[in-house]
Amino acid sequence: MRKAPLCRLVYVSRSALSGSAAENEREVMQILNASRRNNTRDGITGALLFSEDCFAQVLEGSRAAVEKVFERIQIDERHRGTVVLACDPAPAREFGEWAMAYVGREAAREAHYAQFTRENRAAIASQEVLGLLRGAIARTSAA
Template sequence: MTPSDNADLFRLVYRSRSAIAGDAEAVQQTIDAVVAASQRHNVQAGITGTLMFTGLFFVQALEGPTAAVEAIFDRICCDLRHTGLEVIECGPVLEPGFGNGAMTYVVPDAVAGALLDRMGVEVELADAAAAAMKLMAVLVRTGPCANEPVQNFAA
């Protein structure tokens, strides 16, 4: 994005609980399909994004023009593959914080994923959301993407 593109830069980050049924392979196939569809839709809408899936929770960040982010989020809200959708952050921002790809998919390693899943039920939403966003931002800046678990991440 160029500086003039940032004049209407809007970020929306949400967390939801997975409702995808099936064994690990079926779940991964569904996630792969979601990422592929998101990449196509986001490119068309001029949106960048990052999706993190812990096995129990999704955390997704969308950044781009306000109207485009809101339209994509409206569609996301109707998706039956997740429940309990909670907005973590929503509003204008000065610069992108979650990469510049149409949809980056990050996978926390088993320890970080388990920690995030446990936080989802043991701590307040604000604390869990802040931890999830921090992890996702770190993974986007430093880590492998597209199904490669991030190793040695300490919260």
């Protein structure tokens, strides 16, 4: 039986969460827990970055599974202004060890994340988002 080709989708969105920082972090933890459970079931791997007012995420899996997850994300009222940076075939998983790796707020990185909230964020290369997530996850894993 032939294995479905791997697809990688990279997107950014603005957060529509309107609570305090602590409330928003709890909400994101609920999103993360549900994502990990669903992604394990659906063969999806990836990484999620949450900053004060933005999300950046990478989803990896079969095209059908990735599209199904992304359709749910697009109608989720906790996101707005979703911009797909890339949706391409991938030779291998970047985040294969994680049903959903997570990088949360950290004061030292917050200024760097701010670039995702600019109006021209669609111009940010998907490779830059991938690099940012790779580096942040490597630092988190090493800690």
